[in-house]
Amino acid sequence: MSESQPGNSRPLIGCFPLYPPLELFHSMGMDPRVLWGLEETIDGTDLSDLHVQAFSCAVARRLMQFALGPLSSDMAAVFSYNACDTLRNLPEPLQKGMDSRGRSLEYFRMHLPAKDLCAAYASNYLKNEITGLISSLEKFMGRAFSITDFRASVEVYRRYRSLISEAQELVADGRMAFDQLGGMSLYEASTSIEGLTATLGQRIVAARKNPADHSGIPILISGISAARPFLTPLFQEAGLVVAANDVAGLRRANAYTPAEFDSAEEYYLDFYKNHFPCPTLAGLADKRAEAILGLARQSKARGFVFIGEKFCEYEYLEYPYIEKRLTDAGLKCLFIELSIDDEGAGPIHTRVEAFAELLKKQT
Amino acid sequence: MKPKRRLSRSAENLKKMVARYFTEMHAGAAQGKLVTWIAIIVPIELLKGFDLVIAVPENHAAMCAARGAGSSLAEKAEERGYSTDICSYARIDLGAWMEGGKGSPSMGMPKPGLMISNNNNCSLLVKWFDVYRRELGVPHFVLDVPFCYEEQAEKDTQYIVDQYGELIGLIEEMTGQKHDMDRTIEAISYSNEANRLWKEFMDFASHRPAGITAFDSFVHMAPYITSFRGTPELVDHCRLLAEETAELVAARDFPVPNERYRLLWDNIAPWHQLRSMSSRLAGMDANVIYATYTNAIGVREGSVDRFVCDESDPLRSLALIQNGSVCPSGLELRLKAMAEMIERFGINGVVFSGNRSCKPYSVMQLDLMREIEKKTGVPTVMIEVDHADQRKYSEEKEFLKLAAFLEGIDA
Numbered sequence: 001m002s003e004s005q006p007g008n009s010r011p012l013i014g015c016f017p018l019y020p021p022l023e024l025f026h027s028m029g030m031d032p033r034v035l036w037g038l039e040e041t042i043d044g045t046d047l048s049d050l051h052v053q054a055f056s057c058a059v060a061r062r063l064m065q066f067a068l069g070p071l072s073s074d075m076a077a078v079f080s081y082n083a084c085d086t087l088r089n090l091p092e093p094l095q096k097g098m099d100s101r102g103r104s105l106e107y108f109r110m111h112l113p114a115k116d117l118c119a120a121y122a123s124n125y126l127k128n129e130i131t132g133l134i135s136s137l138e139k140f141m142g143r144a145f146s147i148t149d150f151r152a153s154v155e156v157y158r159r160y161r162s163l164i165s166e167a168q169e170l171v172a173d174g175r176m177a178f179d180q181l182g183g184m185s186l187y188e189a190s191t192s193i194e195g196l197t198a199t200l201g202q203r204i205v206a207a208r209k210n211p212a213d214h215s216g217i218p219i220l221i222s223g224i225s226a227a228r229p230f231l232t233p234l235f236q237e238a239g240l241v242v243a244a245n246d247v248a249g250l251r252r253a254n255a256y257t258p259a260e261f262d263s264a265e266e267y268y269l270d271f272y273k274n275h276f277p278c279p280t281l282a283g284l285a286d287k288r289a290e291a292i293l294g295l296a297r298q299s300k301a302r303g304f305v306f307i308g309e310k311f312c313e314y315e316y317l318e319y320p321y322i323e324k325r326l327t328d329a330g331l332k333c334l335f336i337e338l339s340i341d342d343e344g345a346g347p348i349h350t351r352v353e354a355f356a357e358l359l360k361k362q363t
Numbered sequence: 364m365k366p367k368r369r370l371s372r373s374a375e376n377l378k379k380m381v382a383r384y385f386t387e388m389h390a391g392a393a394q395g396k397l398v399t400w401i402a403i404i405v406p407i408e409l410l411k412g413f414d415l416v417i418a419v420p421e422n423h424a425a426m427c428a429a430r431g432a433g434s435s436l437a438e439k440a441e442e443r444g445y446s447t448d449i450c451s452y453a454r455i456d457l458g459a460w461m462e463g464g465k466g467s468p469s470m471g472m473p474k475p476g477l478m479i480s481n482n483n484n485c486s487l488l489v490k491w492f493d494v495y496r497r498e499l500g501v502p503h504f505v506l507d508v509p510f511c512y513e514e515q516a517e518k519d520t521q522y523i524v525d526q527y528g529e530l531i532g533l534i535e536e537m538t539g540q541k542h543d544m545d546r547t548i549e550a551i552s553y554s555n556e557a558n559r560l561w562k563e564f565m566d567f568a569s570h571r572p573a574g575i576t577a578f579d580s581f582v583h584m585a586p587y588i589t590s591f592r593g594t595p596e597l598v599d600h601c602r603l604l605a606e607e608t609a610e611l612v613a614a615r616d617f618p619v620p621n622e623r624y625r626l627l628w629d630n631i632a633p634w635h636q637l638r639s640m641s642s643r644l645a646g647m648d649a650n651v652i653y654a655t656y657t658n659a660i661g662v663r664e665g666s667v668d669r670f671v672c673d674e675s676d677p678l679r680s681l682a683l684i685q686n687g688s689v690c691p692s693g694l695e696l697r698l699k700a701m702a703e704m705i706e707r708f709g710i711n712g713v714v715f716s717g718n719r720s721c722k723p724y725s726v727m728q729l730d731l732m733r734e735i736e737k738k739t740g741v742p743t744v745m746i747e748v749d750h751a752d753q754r755k756y757s758e759e760k761e762f763l764k765l766a767a768f769l770e771g772i773d774a
Contacts, residue, residue: 050729051729051730052726052729053717053719053725053726053728053729055717055719055722055725056722056726060726082486082509082510083486084486084487084722085485085486085487085690085722085723085726086722086723086726088486088510088723089693089722089723089726089727090726090727091512091693092512092693092694092695092727092730093694093726093727093729093730096694096730096733096734097730109512111509111510111519113507113522114482114486114489114505114507115505115507115526119529121522121525121526121529122507125518125522128518279490282482282486282489282505282507285489285490285493308446310448311448311719311722312448313446313448313449313450313487313490313722314487314490316445316446316448316449317445317449317453317487317490317491317493317494318490318493319444319446320443320444320445320494321494321497323444
């Protein structure tokens with residue numbers, strides 16, 4: 001799991017699901033890694049299959065495989081919060097798997113209210129959860145929480161998020177390939193935030209030198225783990241350019257960082273209240289369609305490609321509505337499903353090409 | 364000759380209750396009462412403090428599945444873009460609604476004016492109800508219940524109570540009615556008594572041969588998950604059930620007289636297979652005598668014993684039972700309760716039903732199997748049954764596993 005970064009002695013904490021309080025872990029001297037996707041890291045699910053049924057999504061199966069395998073050998077702790085039903089159930093099986101391998105980890109949990117955080121009792125509950133988490137982390141790390149350190153960590157993540165934002169613009173401008181961005185997701189468990197930021201910065205510097213290319217048909221892509229490298233050449237060959245994304249590890253995770261705050265509790269209240277919508281954030285359900293439509297308008301996307309993760313009931317229950325809203329707004333929609341047991345570019349290639357033809361005919 | 368139906372008086376009463384539930388639901392809606400769709404675990408006792416029409420989409424979907432209409436209704440939702448990987452309850456209910464109730468044995472349910480979901484049994488339910496909220500433009504109140512890995516924490520109890528307060532305020536505003544806490548307390552009192560009698564009925568599982576099958580409990584739990592919860596009618600039904608079972612046991616009339624295998628079932632009932640599965644198992648001298656699913660009525664997390672709600676502190680009591688229904692509790696709590704069931708009822712095999720439509724019940728079962736075997740020495744098996752979509756069940760394949768499992772118990 002660790003990268004070869006000199007002097008990196010911070011304990012690694014694996015986090016799931018999508019939007020954990022990374023800045024807090026970082027400020028407490030830990031190295032947080034989001035255990036999500038892991039498509040490029042994990043091959044096979046033999047360890048996971050002992051704990052998670054095959055009718056669970058690839059996210060859960062890969063997460064378990066990664067955590068129980070050798071790649072996470074230097075992981076010292078695990079953090080989880082509630083999102084979907086599958087991931088809500090994983091912490092204890094994960095712990096059982098670790099125990100059976102003689103690995104002793106620290107486990108942290110938090111409940112993120114599935115409520116409108118404008119309600120006082122819900123916001124107070126969240127703030128209390130953060131306070132409790134801080135207290136647990138202080139015990140584990142043997143150091144006190146520092147607002148100064150926390151502010152510094154927030155700036156580390158703010159810097160990264162601003163680079164993601166710039167990189168998304170470069171992709172839309174045809175100066176950067178989408179897979180250059182996809183590989184830079186926070187969900188790269190093998191890389192620390194500092195490593196991601198440095199690599200992304202270098203890629204941006206290189207991309208700025210490229211000429212703009214607006215010859216492709218702009219599309220908007222969406223999904224919980226849609227930034228698969230093998231998709232980029234398919235889009236490119238079909239003459240499509242990813243003008244905007246509603247990808248969990250990219251836009252959704254990085255669109256917002258609170259500007260001002262007096263405490264970690266206030267920071268996370270703001271962070272979750274104003275987060276970019278995601279099906280897993282129940283309190284923001286009403287804002288999702290508008291947010292996607294806004295992205296489509298802003299990017300002048302003509303097509304919407306939803307890349308579904310098989311068994312992700314959350315996204316699948318919202319998709320028909322999202323599709324209708326986008327269709328009503330004049331966008332053509334393509335639904336692609338990825339499955340851990342049946343993943344490959346072949347059949348998808350044909351569908352992407354047919355979709356591109358449809359968009360070209362509209363011109 | 365057609366075999367005599369066991370629990371015939373209870374079955375007759377149940378039939379009348381279910382018919383009355385749907386009839387009164389439609390009649391109440393016609394009278395202009397606020398139709399309130401709720402998730403199963405939403406505390407009906409709290410809502411009894413108002414004059415509402417209560418309808419339960421999960422119950423409706425289960426009823427459609429039990430009467431053979433599940434798959435065809437699910438297909439209607441699938442035709443509109445809802446993936447076959449979505450929970451079959453949701454697909455069936457959405458399909459029935461899209462068809463205007465056509466194909467549903469109850470002609471569907473009347474249009475809601477309010478929906479109350481909770482995320483303790485499954486957070487998918489929130490998304491399911493959100494589909495209706497967007498389509499129908501009606502308010503959707505989400506009761507957010509933190510999952511518990513240990514006994515429900517005080518901070519969570521208070522958080523749930525706070526939400527009850529918000530919910531009461533919302534309904535008062537919508538209906539102009541004032542919440543009547545005395546009626547809620549009265550409903551809690553009826554539920555306490557119904558739960559006592561339900562446990563009396565369930566405890567006949569400890570008899571050898573068992574006086575009941577879990578399939579009996581699946582069928583007769585129906586009124587619990589309708590507007591009958593918190594009413595004297597439910598108390599009467601549970602009393603009838605307990606009394607009739609006692610009479611049958613006294614007369615040595617058992618569901619599986621040559622019972623050799625006393626099994627525990629873990630997951631939602633296989634609604635489309637109730638009769639065929641129980642008959643076929645009985646033919647193998649196997650009785651599923653108890654189920655985690657129907658044990659969950661009136662208990663707290665990790666427990667087999669009923670929890671008596673404190674009528675002097677109604678909202679807190681109703682909050683304390685929000686994690687009792689298996690899904691909102693973690694592995695250690697489930698293990699504790701199942702080990703107790705195995706010991707108390709002399710279980711000699713556990714059937715885990717892997718249910719792709721219910722991830723919250725199913726994900727963690729593989730670890731539970733190992734832990735159960737380690738802790739109790741009782742063998743376990745995993746079969747795969749979708750609770751409401753018959754298309755995702757292969758009887759022969761699963762019975763091959765069951766037959767091999769029973770042979771293993773003999774060995």
